[in-house]
Amino acid sequence: MEFVDDLLTFEELGKHLKYQGCHVANLSSLDFTAKNGVGGCLRSLLRQFLMSSLDPADISILASWYREENCNNPVVVIIDDIERCCGSVLSDFILMLSEWVIKIPVILIMGVATTLDAPRNILPSNALRCLCPFEFTLGTPAERMDAVVEAVLVKPCSGFIIGHKVAVFMRNYFVSQDGTLTSFIRALKIACTQHFYTEPLSVILLEFASEEDNLVFEIERHGLSPEVIWKHVFEFPSCQRVKLNKLTSESLAHAFSELKRLQNQWRAVVLCLYVTGKGEKVRLLDLFCEAIDPESYNQGEFDTNMKAEKDPVLSSSQIKGHVICKAVRLVRDLSTAQLGKLLKMWENLTVGIPEINGKVKELLSLLNVEDGKSSKKDLTVTPRRHTSRIQLNIEKDSKSLSDKAANLIECMVRDYMHPTECIPFHEIFCFKDVDKLQLALIGDPRRGIQVDLLEFQKLLCCRCCTSSSNALLPSMHDTSIMYKLAQEHGDLINLHDWYQSFKSIVLCPNSKRKPRQSPLPKKRKGIKEAESQSEASIQARFCRAVTELQITGLLRMPSKRRPDFAQRVAFGL
Amino acid sequence: MDFNAAEEEEFGFSRNYFLAKEMGSSGKKSARKLSDINVVDEQELREASANIEPKHQNDVADLINSYKSLYPKWVFDLRCGFGLLMYGFGSKKSLIEDFASTALAEHSVVVINGYLQSINIKQVIIALAEILWEQLKLKRKVSSGSLPKVQQPFSSRSMDDLLVFLDGPEMDEKDSFICVVVNNIDGPGLRDTETQQYLARLASCSYIRVVASIDHVNAPLLWDKKMVHAQFNWYWYHVPTFAPYKVEGLFLPLILAHGSSKQSAKTALIVLQSLTPNAQSVFRILAEYQLSHPDDEGMAIDNLYSISRERFLVSSQVTLNAHLTEFKDHELVKTKRHSDGQDCLYIPLTKEGLEKLLSEIS
Numbered sequence: 057m058e059f060v061d062d063l064l065t066f067e068e069l070g071k072h073l074k075y076q077g078c079h080v081a082n083l084s085s086l087d088f089t090a091k092n093g094v095g096g097c098l099r100s101l102l103r104q105f106l107m108s109s110l111d112p113a114d115i116s117i118l119a120s121w122y123r124e125e126n127c128n129n130p131v132v133v134i135i136d137d138i139e140r141c142c143g144s145v146l147s148d149f150i151l152m153l154s155e156w157v158i159k160i161p162v163i164l165i166m167g168v169a170t171t172l173d174a175p176r177n178i179l180p181s182n183a184l185r186c187l188c189p190f191e192f193t194l195g196t197p198a199e200r201m202d203a204v205v206e207a208v209l210v211k212p213c214s215g216f217i218i219g220h221k222v223a224v225f226m227r228n229y230f231v232s233q234d235g236t237l238t239s240f241i242r243a244l245k246i247a248c249t250q251h252f253y254t255e256p257l258s259v260i261l262l263e264f265a266s267e268e269d270n271l272v273f274e275i276e277r278h279g280l281s282p283e284v285i286w287k288h289v290f291e292f293p294s295c296q297r298v299k300l301n302k303l304t305s306e307s308l309a310h311a312f313s314e315l316k317r318l319q320n321q322w323r324a325v326v327l328c329l330y331v332t333g334k335g336e337k338v339r340l341l342d343l344f345c346e347a348i349d350p351e352s353y354n355q356g357e358f359d360t361n362m363k364a365e366k367d368p369v370l371s372s373s374q375i376k377g378h379v380i381c382k383a384v385r386l387v388r389d390l391s392t393a394q395l396g397k398l399l400k401m402w403e404n405l406t407v408g409i410p411e412i413n414g415k416v417k418e419l420l421s422l423l424n425v426e427d428g429k430s431s432k433k434d435l436t437v438t439p440r441r442h443t444s445r446i447q448l449n450i451e452k453d454s455k456s457l458s459d460k461a462a463n464l465i466e467c468m469v470r471d472y473m474h475p476t477e478c479i480p481f482h483e484i485f486c487f488k489d490v491d492k493l494q495l496a497l498i499g500d501p502r503r504g505i506q507v508d509l510l511e512f513q514k515l516l517c518c519r520c521c522t523s524s525s526n527a528l529l530p531s532m533h534d535t536s537i538m539y540k541l542a543q544e545h546g547d548l549i550n551l552h553d554w555y556q557s558f559k560s561i562v563l564c565p566n567s568k569r570k571p572r573q574s575p576l577p578k579k580r581k582g583i584k585e586a587e588s589q590s591e592a593s594i595q596a597r598f599c600r601a602v603t604e605l606q607i608t609g610l611l612r613m614p615s616k617r618r619p620d621f622a623q624r625v626a627f628g629l
Numbered sequence: 630m631d632f633n634a635a636e637e638e639e640f641g642f643s644r645n646y647f648l649a650k651e652m653g654s655s656g657k658k659s660a661r662k663l664s665d666i667n668v669v670d671e672q673e674l675r676e677a678s679a680n681i682e683p684k685h686q687n688d689v690a691d692l693i694n695s696y697k698s699l700y701p702k703w704v705f706d707l708r709c710g711f712g713l714l715m716y717g718f719g720s721k722k723s724l725i726e727d728f729a730s731t732a733l734a735e736h737s738v739v740v741i742n743g744y745l746q747s748i749n750i751k752q753v754i755i756a757l758a759e760i761l762w763e764q765l766k767l768k769r770k771v772s773s774g775s776l777p778k779v780q781q782p783f784s785s786r787s788m789d790d791l792l793v794f795l796d797g798p799e800m801d802e803k804d805s806f807i808c809v810v811v812n813n814i815d816g817p818g819l820r821d822t823e824t825q826q827y828l829a830r831l832a833s834c835s836y837i838r839v840v841a842s843i844d845h846v847n848a849p850l851l852w853d854k855k856m857v858h859a860q861f862n863w864y865w866y867h868v869p870t871f872a873p874y875k876v877e878g879l880f881l882p883l884i885l886a887h888g889s890s891k892q893s894a895k896t897a898l899i900v901l902q903s904l905t906p907n908a909q910s911v912f913r914i915l916a917e918y919q920l921s922h923p924d925d926e927g928m929a930i931d932n933l934y935s936i937s938r939e940r941f942l943v944s945s946q947v948t949l950n951a952h953l954t955e956f957k958d959h960e961l962v963k964t965k966r967h968s969d970g971q972d973c974l975y976i977p978l979t980k981e982g983l984e985k986l987l988s989e990i991s
Contacts, residue, residue: 063859086826238858249709253702375829453818499865502846508718508869515869516688533684533871535718548651551884552661577688589966592669596677606876608718608883609845613884616977622662622884626846627645 061166061197061236066136068166079105079131083142101133115152117158134165138178147183154186159424200237201230202330202340210321210326215261217476218247219488223345229497246496252486256280257288258484263313293478301372311481318474323407324348325348325473331401333383342379350477380469385464395458396423412472414550417466469554502570505608506626509539528561537561538601539610548621551614558601559594633721634674646966668885676882683874689871693737694866700732703840703866705939707733707808712832712839712861714814716867721842722812724870729810729840737807744877750824751788753809754831758783758791758844760807761836788827796834806838814841814876815848823947825851844877896976900989908952909990912976914940915962916983917926919976926963 070080081104087097091560098113105120122131134415138146152163169175175184207213209223216273218226224461250256250560257280289295326347330340390398399420406412414503487493512533513521520531528537542549602622605611612623668674683689702711715721737760741753762783776904783791785973809831811819819825829852832839839861849857857863901909914936918928929951936941945951953974956962960977976983 062856100789100962103789216879233859234854234858236854236858239854242858242862245709246711248708249711253705260702416893425870495867496864499714499849500861501848501866504716504867504869505844506717512718512869512871515692516693516871517686518685518688519687531684545649547649548660551663552665555666555885562926576814591667592673592677593681595666595669595885596883597681599674599885600678600681600873602879602884603878603881607844607874609847614663620661627649 061200061238062136063236063238064200065086065194066167070132070134072209073132073303079125079129081105081131081133083133083135085101085137086143088135088145088149090142090145093145094152097145097397098150105131109582115156115160119156122160130163132163132165133337135168138166139168139170139174141178142177143180147179150179150183150186175452179417180185197235197237198337198339202239204237205340206330206343210323210330210340212323215264215485216248217348217486217492219477219486220245220345220349220475221490222247222487222493223341223348225347225490225494225534227363229305229342233498234517243493243497247487247493250489250492250496254335255484256490257285261485264485289428289481289484292483294477294482315479315485318479319476319590320408321412321472322474322476324409324412324469325564328402328468329380329383331384331405331567332398332465335378336382336386338379338383338386343383346379347473348475348477350475353473353478354477376569384413384462384469387465388458390458392423392427393458395461396420396427399423399461412468419457419461419464422460426457504612509533509536509610527579530564534562534597536605538598539605542605542611542624545624547624547627548618549611549624551620551622554622555595555598558598561591562594562597647805652777663885664887671886674883683873685871689719693870693872696724696870698729699866699868700728700844703728704732706864707806707838707840710838710862711864714795714840714861714863715840715842715846716844716865716866717867717870719870720874721870722876723872723926724868725810725812725840725842729808736805736808738810740810741819743813743819745816745818746880746881748818748824750819750827752790754791754795754827755783756839757807757809757831758786758794761795761797764805764807776817791836792827792830795836797829797836806836809837809839811841813844815843815845815851816877817880820851825856829856832862833860844874853991889988897961897982898960898986898989900961901986904955908941908955910940911937911949911952911989912956912961912988914942916976916987917975918989920980920983920987922982925973927969927975928968928974929967931971 066082069084074080083097083100087100089096092099095113096114098118101112102108102117105118121299135141135146149286150164159242166175171177177191179187203244209217224334225241228242229243230236231237243457259280289308326343329343329347330338332338333343333489337538374375387395402416403413406416431507475489476486508515516533518531521529528540530537538554538558541561545554602611608624613627614620614622654766673677691876706713709870715725726740729740739753739757739760741748786794811828813819814828819828828839853859901912904912911933915933917933921923922928930949933941934946934949937949953962957964962974963977964972964974978986
């Protein structure tokens with residue numbers, strides 16, 4: 057799925073052009089309103105180029121500025137939402153620019169077009185005639201995403217890493233909700249804030265990322281006493297699983313270096329898989345999500361998946377870890393030359409891991425030998441009968457090589473790709489709280505406010521309102537009672553009936569008590585007063601509850617056409 | 630939340646919607662009217678409204694107190710550049726203002742009450758610019774060369790200039806930002822697109838951080854993706870307080886107060902009594918027609934003219950038009966396009982109101 061992250065694209069383009077020496081100005085649809093006319097966008101241009109706002113804004117000022125600058129650097133104007141601009145103002149602007157094009161040549165970068173004929177729809181033909189369009193193709197957003205994931209999450213960057221569930225959530229959010237890199241990066245930033253705030257030991261992340269060996273010393277330098285650290289670290293679920301016996305400085309240092317080593321191995325394997333699958337559009341984000349899945353690793357699912365891959369009945373997306381399997385499968389189909397290139401890349405990536413590096417080098421040398429044999433065979437003249445057999449031999453040899461390579465990468469995945477969540481002490485570096493991230497990133501007021509009203513006992517924890525059945529109790533919050541009653545109606549609520557049901561709920565315990573016939577007139581009057589007072593207060597409470605529902609937007613007030621009914625806007629859970 | 634569970638929930642919402650619509654159309658519509666309720670006197674109602682005893686006071690207080698432990702996290706988030714968005718049932722005004730006065734004591738804070746009917750956003754931005762100017766002067770960041778000697782007063786500058794000033798050169802970590810607290814950023818005074826755009830641009834200024842609250846379920850519709858991700862940079866917090874909406878509901882009419890219908894009947898009476906007897910009689914013709922033809926869309930103007938001429942109330946079309954203009958100005962009469970293309974007139978009052986009116990003016 058391809059999405060355009062226009063926000064980031066235009067921002068980065070502007071920065072890049074400025075860096076190259078161009079004069080760049082950013083305009084948006086707010087500068088092209090009918091209210092301000094062409095003067096609005098000119099004023100904005102003057103402010104951006106001349107750093108001052110002059111009234112009246114005139115293009116001759118801009119032209120004289122350009123002449124004074126006496127430079128050959130182009131002037132670039134980026135308009136990032138032309139479809140929201142007022143068409144007439146935009147066309148006036150373009151016509152004006154075309155009149156002054158000799159004095160001040162301007163390159164216009166416009167976006168975003170959601171249809172093929174967007175410019176034609178917005179601008180009249182005389183303005184379109186002035187434009188001289190050029191087409192450029194930028195790198196795809198998916199490539200950008202891969203680059204970001206590689207730099208931030210795979211390669212050693214800050215030491216911060218996200219857990220499997222968080223990664224899957226962020227990928228789904230990117231794919232199904234927003235599709236912009238901006239939102240992905242923002243989610244990552246929110247994850248960072250949450251992690252750094254909740255995990256006290258995350259202060260050491262920076263040292264961990266750099267090649268500091270004396271990590272424990274660094275921790276103590278931050279003012280944390282060893283006892284406190286060890287107590288905190290003991291409570292990590294990952295440490296409890298492993299059953300650490302004695303926790304001394306040395307064992308802590310050893311554990312950290314072990315973590316680093318395993319992470320480096322994981323990193324190398326993932327990058328090897330990535331370079332393998334790059335040509336076939338294997339996305340790093342998908343690969344990343346599979347590679348950090350602790351469950352697949354723990355249950356040894358990878359092996360079963362490889363076998364399942366060969367089963368044509370199962371669809372590839374049903375198999376967990378199918379992206380990894382796809383990458384591995386690709387190795388088998390490579391030609392000798394391609395395999396050679398791939399192995400060289402693997403060799404570079406596994407420099408820090410001698411065990412794997414050795415095997416890769418072995419394969420490479422085998423490949424070179426094969427190459428040598430095949431080239432020698434090309435030189436000698438052979439009768440035609442033998443050529444086909446030799447051809448077959450060459451093919452068989454290269455097939456066995458690619459099989460060997462595929463086996464190698466399978467073995468790498470199985471033995472060296474330890475997801476971070478399986479390693480002790482990973483809680484210091486790894487953010488796993490996906491629920492918290494989701495709440496912070498995507499507020500859901502429509503659902504949230506209804507849940508507040510319907511299930512308020514969970515929040516208020518009062519004893520008076522707990523009932524085993526779903527019965528409405530008079531001690532409940534008035535607005536909650538009203539909203540629950542509203543659920544029993546269709547989309548229109550008769551106000552009279554609603555009031556009567558509210559009244560009956562609220563007066564429920566008192567309904568059994570009948571006013572006693574008193575011989576004294578004073579007392580009767582007193583009771584009547586009390587009744588009418590409570591009637592007033594019930595009506596007041598009803599009014600207030602309806603007002604509160606109106607403020608939350610859950611209810612539409614009666615209109616002149618239907619004065620006796622209120623309309624429900626939200627339909628509950 | 631599992632991806633599939635989220636989909637199930639979405640499905641559940643739409644199912645409820647269709648069920649409710651079905652229930653509404655299939656069942657018998659209750660014929661009871663709002664006026665069937667014996668509403669107490671409006672004065673008494675308002676008094677009772679002011680004296681409603683809030684329920685669960687202790688539990689609500691405990692809940693609000695429990696949010697105090699989040700204050701340091703909120704300050705941390707603000708310093709990281711996020712904007713805080715509080716949502717949940719209950720008034721969050723006292724919560725946010727308590728947060729601002731305790732945890733943000735070293736920063737300048739400006740409060741915008743979005744629940745008011747109308748808000749002048751330019752005044753707010755001028756105030757912010759003035760605060761920033763004072764702050765910069767204090768820190769002696771302003772070197773003599775960087776600003777014009779004669780400083781144009783902020784109140785006469787344009788919005789764009791002010792926003793550029795507020796989005797000054799990169800803020801140092803040690804600089805304190807100015808916090809803008811917006812109670813009900815989705816309130817009636819702030820709902821229009823222009824104001825929201827200005828607020829978004831304000832939020833993206835380097836010296837400004839925003840803490841806002843919303844109450845409406847559809848509040849997120851106010852913002853596009855640029856505003857959410859790049860400008861406001863919202864960090865959502867679910868903080869239901871169950872505190873009563875005292876101040877936010879002040880401007881909304883009480884539903885049982887019969888405000889609108891009674892008011893318009895009263896004003897209609899007052900206006901009619903001030904008109905000439907001829908005008909009153911013309912009105913009477915219209916009213917009588919409306920009462921006797923309750924299913925008609927209104928009375929055709931030609932019809933009214935012919936009857937008025939018969940009764941010697943008007944001598945020409947011009948006189949009738951003068952009367953009609955006067956009625957329309959006072960909103961006594963409205964026009965509608967009839968199905969056969971003619972304009973017809975009707976009085977926007979209920980049957981009972983109209984009958985009462987007629988009895989009063991005769």
